[in-house]
Structure formats: C-alpha cells, structure tokens
Amino acid sequence: MLEHDPSRPLYQQLADTLLSQITSGQIAPGDELPSARELERIHGVSGITVRRALSTLRSQGYLYSVPRRGTYAVSAPPPPPAGALRSFSAYSRRRGMQPSSIVLQAAVIPAELRVAERLVVAPGDPVVRLERVRLADGIPFCLQTAHLPHALCPGILSHDFATESLYTVLEQDYGFVIGRQTLRIRANLAGPREAALLDLPPTSCILHVESRNSLASGQVFEFVVIEYRADCYEMTIGE
Amino acid sequence: MLEHDPSRPLYQQLADTLLSQITSGQIAPGDELPSARELERIHGVSGITVRRALSTLRSQGYLYSVPRRGTYAVSAPPPPPAGALRSFSAYSRRRGMQPSSIVLQAAVIPAELRVAERLVVAPGDPVVRLERVRLADGIPFCLQTAHLPHALCPGILSHDFATESLYTVLEQDYGFVIGRQTLRIRANLAGPREAALLDLPPTSCILHVESRNSLASGQVFEFVVIEYRADCYEMTIGE
DNA sequence: GAGTGGTCTAGACCACTGG
DNA sequence: CAGTGGTCTAGACCACTCC
Numbered sequence: 455m456l457e458h459d460p461s462r463p464l465y466q467q468l469a470d471t472l473l474s475q476i477t478s479g480q481i482a483p484g485d486e487l488p489s490a491r492e493l494e495r496i497h498g499v500s501g502i503t504v505r506r507a508l509s510t511l512r513s514q515g516y517l518y519s520v521p522r523r524g525t526y527a528v529s530a531p532p533p534p535p536a537g538a539l540r541s542f543s544a545y546s547r548r549r550g551m552q553p554s555s556i557v558l559q560a561a562v563i564p565a566e567l568r569v570a571e572r573l574v575v576a577p578g579d580p581v582v583r584l585e586r587v588r589l590a591d592g593i594p595f596c597l598q599t600a601h602l603p604h605a606l607c608p609g610i611l612s613h614d615f616a617t618e619s620l621y622t623v624l625e626q627d628y629g630f631v632i633g634r635q636t637l638r639i640r641a642n643l644a645g646p647r648e649a650a651l652l653d654l655p656p657t658s659c660i661l662h663v664e665s666r667n668s669l670a671s672g673q674v675f676e677f678v679v680i681e682y683r684a685d686c687y688e689m690t691i692g693e
Numbered sequence: 694m695l696e697h698d699p700s701r702p703l704y705q706q707l708a709d710t711l712l713s714q715i716t717s718g719q720i721a722p723g724d725e726l727p728s729a730r731e732l733e734r735i736h737g738v739s740g741i742t743v744r745r746a747l748s749t750l751r752s753q754g755y756l757y758s759v760p761r762r763g764t765y766a767v768s769a770p771p772p773p774p775a776g777a778l779r780s781f782s783a784y785s786r787r788r789g790m791q792p793s794s795i796v797l798q799a800a801v802i803p804a805e806l807r808v809a810e811r812l813v814v815a816p817g818d819p820v821v822r823l824e825r826v827r828l829a830d831g832i833p834f835c836l837q838t839a840h841l842p843h844a845l846c847p848g849i850l851s852h853d854f855a856t857e858s859l860y861t862v863l864e865q866d867y868g869f870v871i872g873r874q875t876l877r878i879r880a881n882l883a884g885p886r887e888a889a890l891l892d893l894p895p896t897s898c899i900l901h902v903e904s905r906n907s908l909a910s911g912q913v914f915e916f917v918v919i920e921y922r923a924d925c926y927e928m929t930i931g932e
Numbered sequence: 933g934a935g936t937g938g939t940c941t942a943g944a945c946c947a948c949t950g951g
Numbered sequence: 952c953a954g955t956g957g958t959c960t961a962g963a964c965c966a967c968t969c970c
Binding site: 502567568570571574575576636637638639640641642643657659660661662666682684687688689 | 723741751754757758759762765767768769876877878879880881882896898899900901921923926927928
C-alpha cells in the first residue's frame with residue numbers, strides 16, 4: 455500500500471516500486487506482472503494511476519504488454535543510455551586522453567524562449583547556463599553549452615567545472631538518475647566564434663548536436679548544445 | 694466535435710487534429726493553445742483524453758506546458774524522427790514531399806573487407822550493393838549506399854529500386870522484422886563526387902552516417918552509408 | 933475569484949484470450 | 952465465462968497565476 459506522499463506523484467512512486475522489483479530480481483526477466491486490477495488492489499491506487507506507471511516503464515523498455523494477455527518484464531533490460539554525450543570526461547579517458555575544460559560562462563540567468571521550451575520551464579525562470587570548451591590532451595574538442603533548471607540543482611555553481619564533471623556532481627550530490635535523451639544532429643560550417651574557440655581554420659565542418667536529457671522519472675533536467683570539431687570526433691549511437 | 698471512430702483511439706485523433714492545426718499554421722509557433730477544459734468542450738471529449746493527446750504532442754516536442762499558466766506551441770517544431778533505420782520514402786512522405794531515386798549501382802559483388810566486417814560475413818561472400826541518390830520533390834537529398842548479404846535476400850535485384858522502397862520489399866517479400874541499429878555519425882566536407890551528385894557548391898558540409906542494422910533476431914542484415922546534404926537534413930534520435 | 937495545469941478516483945464498456 | 956489490456960467518462964481537489 456503506497457503512502458500518499460504529496461511531494462511526488464503516486465504514479466511515479468508506483469513506477470519506482472515496480473522498477474525496483476524488476477531490477478532486484480523480485481520480478482524475474484520474462485515474468486508476468488500482476489494484472490492492472492491486481493496492482494490497483496495491492497497498492498491501493500486507482501486504475502489510471504496504475505496505467506500511467508506501467509506506461510512509463512513500457513516506454514523506458516522495462517515492460518511490454520500483450521493486449522488481453524498480460525504484462526511482462528522484458529528478458530533483457532535496456533542498457534543505460536548512450537555514451538559519448540553523457541560524460542566527456544569518460545569519453546576521453548577511454549581513448550587514453552586527458553580531459554580538461556575552460557569555463558566560458560557559469561551563471562544563473564533567466565531562461566530565454568528556446569531554452570525554456572526545451573527544458574519545459576517558463577520563460578524567465580532561473581536556469582543554470584554552463585558554457586565550456588572541452589579539451590582532450592590540451593586540444594580543443596568541442597564547445598558545450600548546458601542549461602539546467604536552477605530549481606533542480608540549487609547551489610550547483612559552487613563547484614568548479616573546469617575540473618569537475620557535471621554528471622558526476624548531478625549523480626552524486628543531487629541524486630540524479632539519468633534516463634532518456636533525445637538528439638537532434640546537424641552538420642554546419644563553423645562560424646567565426648566557433649572557429650576561434652576550437653582553433654579551426656575557416657570553412658571547417660562542425661557536428662552540431664542538441665540533446666534534451668531526462669531523468670528516469672521523465673523530468674527534463676538538461677538541454678545541451680555541443681559543437682564538435684568534425685576532424686576529431688565521431689559519434690556512436692546504439693551498441 | 695470528434696466523431697467516435699472506433700478504429701482509432703480518440704486521443705490519437707485529437708492529437709492528429711491539434712498537430713495539423715500546428716503544422717498548418719492555424720496555431721502559430723509560440724501561440725497559447727486553448728486550455729484543457731476548453732479542448733474538452735470544443736472536441737466533446739473527457740479531460741483524460743485531452744491530457745493524453747497533449748502529453749503525446751509534448752513528448753514529441755510540439756508543445757510545452759507551464760503549470761498554472763497554459764500550454765503553448767513551440768517556436769520551432771522538431772523535424773519528424775528519422776533515424777537512418779527508417780525508410781527514406783516514409784521520411785519524405787511524412788514531410789509532405791515526393792520521394793524518388795536514381796539508382797547508380799544495383800549489383801551482387803564480392804564483399805570487400807570493410808563491408809564484410811560490418812555485415813559479419815566472410816570477405817568475398819556475395820553482397821548486394823545498392824547505391825542511390827535519393828531525392829525529395831526532385832531535389833537531391835542524400836547519397837545512400839546499402840550493403841546486404843545476398844544469402845538473406847536472394848533475387849532482390851529483380852525489383853526496381855528507383856521506384857520501390859527497399860524496406861518495404863524486405864518486410865513484405867522477405868518477412869524481415871527490423872530490430873536495432875548502431876550508428877556512427879560524422880561531419881565531413883563534401884568531396885567532388887558527392888558535391889556533383891548532390892548538386893552542392895564547393896566547401897559544403899555533409900552529414901555522414903554509417904548504420905549497421907539488425908533484425909529483431911539479432912542477425913545483421915544491412916550496412917548502409919548515407920551522405921546527407923547538411924543544408925536540408927537534420928537527424929532526430931530518441932523521440 | 934476565476935482560470936490553469938497536474939493529479940487522482942470510481943466506475944464503465946470493448947474486444948479479445950484462455951480454460 | 953472470468954479475466955485481460957485498452958479506452959473513456961464525469962467528476963474532484965490542489966497549488967498556483969493572473970487580474
């Protein structure tokens with residue numbers, strides 16, 4: 455029976471409960487879950503709440519449902535979301551290079567329209583803007599601009615992101631559990647600012663990536679734009 | 694007022710209606726939508742149906758909601774999701790463009806080393822190589838080179854891929870069930886051959902995508918290289 | 933105080949599966 | 952025929968914004 459903790463929606467609490475039963479092995483891979491009506495009874499919530507929790511876990515790949523048959527835990531839970539974008543630090547270390555950063559801006563500013571839309575906050579809401587040139591073995595590699603709702607990570611700018619990893623801080627200090635990301639990818643010619651910051655000759659190519667990143671709960675926590683030097687980066691997705 | 698067409702759920706019909714209002718400009722970018730309760734009244738459906746439709750469009754990036762304020766159309770709607778895995782034909786039709794193709798090569802050839810590795814066949818094994826310029830409304834859009842193990846699709850070259858969709862043939866005639874894909878993405882400057890085929894000026898950018906595609910069973914069935922004109926393509930991953 | 937999005941309840945019908 | 956997932960309704964409360 456779930457307590458009604460007003461701080462978090464019931465359907466999220468139920469999704470968490472079910473997910474922990476799956477990851478702990480209490481519900482084994484391939485197992486059939488209790489029916490929706492049983493879950494209502496077991497947890498003392500209404501049908502729509504159960505369905506919303508199941509729908510969340512389905513969209514994250516932990517469950518699948520067969521109409522008129524039942525709902526099952528998948529046999530192979532999905533891998534954690536893709537690598538290269540997650541942590542630049544981890545990416546470069548895996549290639550045997552030393553990561554470093556130059557912080558161009560680290561500030562709390564009012565959200566401009568485009569950012570507010572992507573972060574699902576109101577325009578003008580306080581947003582952390584963190585703009586960094588990322589280097590590998592001292593060579594400029596990409597220009598990365600992250601935006602996070604300040605309400606989700608108050609006081610985060612007390613960290614020094616020239617040396618610390620944003621994701622490490624978010625996971626360790628703020629308890630974030632990273633979920634899905636949605637990418638938009640383009641190829642651009644480098645503008646003068648990017649060319650200067652990335653130490654590129656004119657008419658160079660840039661791999662332009664925008665990513666909207668969500669927590670496991672579905673809450674959008676970051677909108678980040680990355681401009682990669684095309685001559686030293688290749689993105690891998692899937693695997 | 695929506696008819697109750699039993700063939701499709703109400704919330705999908707409502708989402709379609711709203712989406713068409715957005716893409717047609719009837720609801721302009723940045724506009725506020727009618728409130729949830731108004732939408733109930735306008736379309737004669739219940740609140741949960743409205744919310745489900747809005748939730749769908751939100752997760753696809755067409756809308757965002759600010760609690761206690763309202764729901765708004767985003768200022769720049771996202772391109773339709775497109776991964777290389779999806780058929781080019783489907784991609785362009787969804788954008789309201791007429792797809793066509795110029796076949797540069799359609800042949801069974803011995804696998805060269807790089808292709809053999811990706812397809813998990815022995816070098817020299819017979820491989821279908823299908824190289825096409827894909828056009829949307831007559832404008833060159835990308836240069837696509839697909840490789841498939843000939844053993845998986847014997848006789849496939851009897852189809853005319855200037856007009857037919859490779860994926861439609863694979864699914865309908867060979868019973869393929871498409872599974873995962875692994876992508877590698879780069880930004881390149883166009884070489885002289887690509888520039889000529891894609892009708893590009895010199896020093897243009899190319900979005901270079903390699904995709905290794907598997908059946909639901911895990912069997913690798915295709916290795917495809919696509920060179921996109923950067924000025925008319927943007928890739929979306931994740932949804 | 934009227935209106936908003938977000939959450940939640942208690943119930944209902946449908947088309948279908950499986951014993 | 953009992954049970955399932957999928958869909959849908961009519962209503963409710965909350966915390967908050969805008970006027």
